[in-house]
Amino acid sequence: YFQFIVILFILLCSGYEFISLSEMTKKSQIADIMEKIAYTDALTGLLNREAYNEIIDATHEEPVSIAVVMLDMNHLKKVNDKLGHAIGDEYIKTLAKCIKDAFPDEKCFRMGGDEFLVFSKMKSSNSEFHKSLANLNKMIETYNNEKREEIPLSVAIGYADYNSEKDRIEDIFRIADERMYEQKKKMKMEVGIS
Numbered sequence: 356y357f358q359f360i361v362i363l364f365i366l367l368c369s370g371y372e373f374i375s376l377s378e379m380t381k382k383s384q385i386a387d388i389m390e391k392i393a394y395t396d397a398l399t400g401l402l403n404r405e406a407y408n409e410i411i412d413a414t415h416e417e418p419v420s421i422a423v424v425m426l427d428m429n430h431l432k433k434v435n436d437k438l439g440h441a442i443g444d445e446y447i448k449t450l451a452k453c454i455k456d457a458f459p460d461e462k463c464f465r466m467g468g469d470e471f472l473v474f475s476k477m478k479s480s481n482s483e484f485h486k487s488l489a490n491l492n493k494m495i496e497t498y499n500n501e502k503r504e505e506i507p508l509s510v511a512i513g514y515a516d517y518n519s520e521k522d523r524i525e526d527i528f529r530i531a532d533e534r535m536y537e538q539k540k541k542m543k544m545e546v547g548i549s
Contacts, residue, residue: 396465398444399451407464407472411524419519422479425531426454428469429509429542437506446508449498457491471510478516488512511539 394406428450435443447469454471455463462474477484491510499507513535517527 396451399448399465401451401455401471402462402464404464404466406462407466410462410474414519414524417519419517420478421517422473422475422477422484422514423517423524423527423531424458424473424475424512424514425528425535426450426471426473427511427535427539428471429511429539430506431469434504434506438504442504449508450495450510453491453494453498456494457487479514480516509542511535511542513538 394402394409396403428446431443431446434446447465450471451463451465454473458473458475461476464472464474466472475484475487477487479485491512495508495510502508513531513533515527515530515534517524
């Protein structure tokens with residue numbers, strides 16, 4: 356009789372532990388899903404501004420040496436007005452995919468609207484970095500050749516290297532942003548679309 360009670364007790368404890376572990380696993384999975392939702396842009400699947408804020412906070416804790424790449428889609432308002440918001444969304448999703456495909460191992464963000472950001476572990480002096488930029492432009496060109504839209508998909512790009520031990524991130528963003536807008540001006544003059 357005593358052995359029966361001990362076995363029953365062990366079985367009940369095991370069942371309770373199993374249920375507890377199952378609940379913990381479920382909660383962990385839910386937490387992972389919630390974190391993914393919180394840090395992912397819904398339209399593009401890229402990291403969002405919340406994820407960016409987390410990563411920026413982390414750069415203050417450990418040394419970081421990266422290239423900061425700022426990207427701004429050209430003519431989104433004109434695309435939305437002339438071709439419709441569905442095409443505008445398609446352009447945003449296509450550009451996001453091109454960025455992620457060109458920089459597959461990097462942190463890629465949609466900062467909002469038509470603005471994107473990449474934190475690349477490759478420095479801008481690295482030939483692989485420039486291959487990634489060339490691949491991005493080639494993918495955009497391929498998309499435009501296939502779609503033949505009235506307003507082609509295009510993006511202005513600016514970048515600068517950041518070393519957390521000697522640079523202020525704000526200064527690097529300003530430099531990358533200035534370079535991006537210089538390219539944007541040149542592209543507008545070349546194409547003649549305002």
